[in-house]
Amino acid sequence: MNTPLSKDDTRRQVLRILGEIAPEADTTSLRPDVSFRDQLDLDSMDFLNFVVALHKEFHIEIPEADYPKYMTLNGCLTQLSAARS
C-alpha cells in the first residue's frame, strides 16, 4: 500500500492527532507509558475521536476490544507497526 512510515513519522502523526483533540495540551512532554486519559484529560468522546482519527490516518481497523492497547503512546506505536507489517 503506502510507503512505510518510519517510527518517528508515525510518532509525529499520532502526536499531531492528539494535539487536534486536546489543543491546549503540551504533547512534547508526553510520557510514553502513561495513559493519555490521565495525562491529557481525555474523555470517552475524545478517545473515540482519537481512535477514529488513527483509523482514517493509518487505514487500520481497531476493534473496540483493542481500545486499551491504544491508551498510551508506546501502545499506539506498537499496534500501528504491527498492523502495518
Next chain:
Amino acid sequence: MAEFLMPTLGADMTDGTLVQWKKKEGDRIAKGETIAEVDTEKAAIDVESHTTGIIERLITRPGDKVPVGTVMAIIREEGGPTTSVASPRAVATPPSPPPPSPRTERAAVAPSQVGRLRISPAAKKLAAERGIEASTLQGTGPEGAITLDDIDRATTATTDIAKPVGTADRQARMRQTIAAAMARSKREIPHYYLSTTIDMGRAITWLKDSNEQRPVTERLLYGVLLIKAVALALRRVPELNALWKDGEAHRSERIHIGTAISLRQGGLVAPALHDADRLSLSELMQNFQDLVKRARAGSLRSSELSDPTITVTSLGEQGVETVFGVIYPPQVALVGFGKVVERPWVADGLVVPRPVLMASLSADHRVTDGHRGGLFLAEIDRLLQEPQSL
C-alpha cells in the same frame, strides 16, 4: 416584515455583543440559516434566523452590545411588501400619538397603560441604536411619552460599552454566568432529589456486541444510550420536560436534551440534542459527536443553547459514582449519571458482580412530586434493561 431580535441563549443572558453579521442587507436568508455571530458571556454563538426572506435592514453594528429582545435586523418575509426608503421601519414602529388639541387638553386623557409603548419615533430609533430597553424607562415627554432626552439619560446611566471579549475574560464571565444561573436556581427552585442504582449489565453487553458490528466511525458511546433512555422516559413523565415561565410550568411538546459538556479551558455548556426521543442511536451519536466538537470549538448555534427542555449531566468519566445536579432555569429537572462500577448485586437469590450505575434526578418541587420523579427513574431503568429497543 419580521424583526430579528437578540436571542436569549441561556437563562441568565441579559445582553449580547454582535461580533459580525453573516449576511448583508439585501441578502436572502433561509429559516435556520446563520444570520449573525453573537458573543455572550459563554461563547461566540452562530445565531440562526427564524424567518425566510430578504434582509431589509441591519440595525445593530458589529461591536455593539444590546439587551436581549433588541431588534437587530429587519427581514422582509418571502412575498412581503417592500417598505419605502423614507420609512424603512414603518411596520415595526408605533403610530404617532394624536396631536394635542384643545379638546384633548380639556378632557385630560390619561395615557393608556396597556398596549404599545408610548415612545416617540426618534426615541425608539435611538434606543434601538444604543441598545437601550425603552420599556423599562419612565417617559417625560408629552402624555408621558419616552423622548430622546429619556434615552440620553438612560444611555449615560449605562455607558458600560461592550469591550471585545478575550479568552481569559470570557472564562471569568462564563463563571459569572454559571454563578448567576446556579444561584438563581437554588434561590428560586425548591429542588428534590431521588436516586436509584441501575444494573447496566445488559446495556453494556448489548453495546459491546453492537459496536463489534460497527465500523470504528459509527460506534456508540454508552452515554448515548443514557440520553435516549432519558428522552423516552420523558414521554412517560412529560411534566419533567417543561420550562417554568411566569409562575407556571409550560410542558414542551418536543424533547431537547441539554447535554452538559465540560470545556477544556474550564466551564461548561449544556447545548440541546434536538428531538432526542425521535432519533436512532446512530443519529443521536452523530449529533452528539458534532455537538461536543462544536461546543469545544466555540461554534454552537443559538437554538442549541436556548432550546433544552431538560439537562443530562454525566460525571462518570471522572470516576464519580453519584451526581446530584442543580437545575438549569427555566428547566424543571436535571438527570445525573455517575460512573459504571462493578458491585455485588443480588439477582435471582444469588450475589453476583454486576456493572451498575447510579442515576439521579433533581427536580423542581413546584412542578412535580417525588412519586412522579420515582416513576421517571424507574422508567429509565426499565428502558436500559431493553437496550435493543432504544
Next chain:
Amino acid sequence: MTTITYREAVRSGLREALKRDPRVFLMGEDVGKYGGTYACSKGLLDEFGPERIRDTPLSESTFVGAGIGAALGGMRPIVEVMTVNFSLLALDQILNNAATLRHMSGGQFNVPLVVRMATGAGRQVAAQHSHSLEGWYAHIPGITVLTPATVTDAQGMLLAALQEPDPVFIFEHAYLYSMEGELEGSRPAVDISRAAVRRPGNDLSLITFGGSLWKALAAATQLAQEGIEAEVLDLRVLRPLDTGTILTSVRKTHRAVVIDEAWRTGSFAAEIAAQIMEGAFYDLDAPVARVCSEEVPIPYPKHLEEAALPQPDKIVKAVRRLLG
C-alpha cells in the same frame, strides 16, 4: 439699509416692474384714481397713465379673465384682487383657465399672469374681508403661490413672479401693509423657490408663513427667555413647497409646531404635518402640533377677533405642551 413699510415695498416693486417692462400693466378695483384699497398703487396712475394703471368694474371674474386673456396675448398683467374672500368670484377663471390652459393646450399656451390679493385678519373688517384662503390655492397644480412676509419679499417676489411663465398668486397679509421693515440690499428680484430660516434654533421648529411669521418670532423671543431655542421657518412659497428645508429643520429639532391663520381642519398646516410625518417620522420626538384659527367666521369685535386668531401666547402654550 432702507426702512420702509410693507405697503411702500409693494409699491416700489410695482413701480420697478412697470418701468422695466412695457408689457407690464396693473388692473383691479380702485387701483387707479383711489390709489388702491390698501394704497399700494398710490401715485402710479399719475406716473404711468391710465393705459397701464387700469380701474376695473367690481367683477372679479371679468377682470381676472381679462388678465388671463392679456397674458395669453403676450402682455404681463398684474391683477389686484381686493381680498382673498372676493377672489372666490374669480375662482372659475383661476382654476379652470389660468391653472389649466398650458396643460389642456398641450403646452401651446402659457399664462404669465400675476395676481396679487390681500389675505388674513386682524384689522376688524369682519368675516367677509378677513379669511385666509391661500391654502386653498396651494391645492391647485399649475400655479405658484407666494406669501411674502417681509418687506424684501413684498417687493422682490413681485418682480420674480413676473419672470415666471405660468400664473403666480401673491398673498399679501393685510395686517402687514403698515408694518415697517428693512429692505435687504437692492436686489431687484428674490428667489421664489425656497423657504427661509428667519431665526435659527435647536429645540423645536416653528413653521409658518405670511402674517403669522411675526407672531411666531414673538413667541420664539418669549421662549428664548425660558431657555427654549425655537427655529422659525418662513415657508414663503406654499406651492411648490420647499419640503427639503422643512425636513432639514425638523430632523435637527425633532419637534414641530405649524402656525397657520387658516382654520385647522383641512388647513395648509395639515399638509405640512403630513409632509413631516412622511419624511421625518423617525426623527420626531413628539407629535407635530398646529396652531390655527378657531373654526368660526372671523369675528368683528376686537377681543373676539384676537381670540380667534393664532397669537404668540397660543404658540408658546403649544410648545410647552410639546416639551412635556
